[in-house]
Amino acid sequence: PAGLGLRTVNSCIQLLPTLDGKALFTVEDVARLNDGRPHPCQQAMVDCHGSQCGFCTPGFVMSLWHLYERHEQAPGREAAADALSGNLCRCTGYRPILDAAEQMFQGERAALDLSATVKALDQLAGDTALVYESTEAANPARRVRFVAPRTLSELAAWRLALPEARLLAGATDIGLWVTKQFRALGDIIYLGRVEELKQLTLSTDTTGAAQGLSIGAGASLEDAWEALTAHVPALREIWLRFASPPVRHAGTLGGNIANGSPIGDCAPVLLALGADIVLRRGDDERTLPLSDFYLDYMKNAMQPGEFVQALQVPFPAAGSVFRAYKISKRRDSDISAVCAGLWLELHGDTIAAARLGFGGLAATARRAALAESALIGQPWTEATLRAAQAALAQDFAPLSDMRATATYRLKVASNLLERFWLETRPAQPLAAAQVQVWPALA
Structure with missing residues (x-):
């Protein structure tokens, strides 16, 4: 709607003062804003027998309402599944809900007039x-x-x-x-x-070509990932698998990086891309490589009075290859066992520079220094891959926990490096369709 941005969020973790200056819509408003009649998303849930056992149904309705307002026509089942990925209940079956996501677009379009809401917010x-x-x-x-x-x-x-x-x-x-x-x-x-803090600023070279993106620390994860993926398409899958829309709508890139979880998905990717972090204290700013930001488990280089102002992310240049991978038990809304961002600069068939960022293998997300050294200056061949895999085993000593054993984590990290080679090797690289892990939803 003009003048208003609709975002789904998880209501149970919204602190009341953070809603100041915002409009809050709940499931009761969906019909109210449709002249008291069931909204197409609600009617479709009834017609398709998509109602859950109780508490979960309002959440599905709100996610469907958001999807409806973002699209003039049905965006397809895969997009619907992505929109619903934050609604975890499956107690009465998931297919009818996906059917409802398609059917709600088939009838007369429901108008949404939020002009009174916008006017009230302007006054506040x-x-x-x-x-x-x-x-x-x-x-x-x-x-x-x-x-x-x-x-x-x-x-x-x-x-x-x-x-x-x-x-x-x-x-x-x-x-x-x-x-x-x-x-x-x-x-x-x-x-x-x-x-x-929410600004996204594109940097360009003298020809106008995009070189990188400055992401304000307060930019939502959704906005940050979307802007990055527009210039780095290899990030698309990990963007859509990062948590869920309600989490990405509320959470921020700066918060994710400052939090410093060793199993976070942002840091490994940004480490591989060579990102810098901008810190501010009073009127003073300082910039340091993200690789120097994390000191130990949940400890970082911020000094008293400092806060994260922005992340500066360069885009992969011509002649470089980049991939990002997330390994988890579920496809959606799951914490990674291992997350990897892998980048190489190639001069012909020779590796001129390497950045391999991993999460889930140490007390912090960090780069694999020994594996990088094994790659630099070598031809991008299977023999070089094997040497890097051997070095990678010496880079990390992960822990075993409820998500994965240490042995599994190291093996997966090694396998991801091999997948990276298969996808980017100079001779006969595998196409994306040959390495797609998650099939498209039919």
Whole structure:
């Protein structure tokens, strides 16, 4: 709708003050906004017998409503499955819901008039920071603050004034601290109202060709991945398999990188692409390679008072090859056992430079230095691959956990390197259709 962006989010982890300045739509609004009649997405769920046992059905309806408003015509079953990937319940079968996703486009188009909502939001809009003060539930004697600055300079000032405050963006991780661990968060600085943090800026060379992308730390994961994939098509599968639309709509690239999970999917990819991270403290900025940002498990190079301002991501240049891979038990909405971003610069058949980023193999996402050394200066042949695989086994000593054993992780990482070679070798590289793991949904 004009003047308003619709995004699905997970309601259970939306902290109330983060909704300031936004319009909240629930399943009750879907029919209300359709003159009180069932919306086509609701009617299709009834007609196709797609209703679940109860609690899950409203979530499916909201995802279908979002899909409906994004497309004039049915986008196909694969796109529908992607849109529904954040709705995990399958208790009454999934096919009828996919049928509903197609059928809802077949009748008369439902109009959506949100002009009154836009007008109300315009009247509420302001350019001053929201400062909300309350008491901690577990400790009523303690006062805590929720601050939502509107500009970068305000954010920098609040960060210095409240150096111990929790920085909050999409709450896709911190929200679970509250709902699952019942943790008190203390003072919070919310980044979601700082528009400067959401900017996506393309850099070009003298001919106008795109060279890279500067991604504000507050840009949503969906916007960041979409912008990157437009210039790096090899990222498409990992973009669509990263969490789910509601998580990608709320979560931010800066938050994912700052969080520093060793099994996160963003860091290995950005390490392979040679990304830099821009940190800010007060009026001062500094830029360092992302490979220097992670120091140890959940520890990074940020100094007191600093925050992530942006990620600068160069695009693979002509003569280079790049792939990104995610290995998990489920296709959608699952945490990686191993994630890899692999990049080589080739001069003819010879490897001039290499960056191999892996997640799930160490206390942080990091590059495979020994394997990179085994590649550089060598021809991109099977013999070089085998040497790099042997070196890769010395790069990491992963742990075994509920998702995978250490042996499995190392074997998968080695196999991904081999798949990379099969797809990019100078002689007879395999086409994408020959290595597609997940078949298209019929």
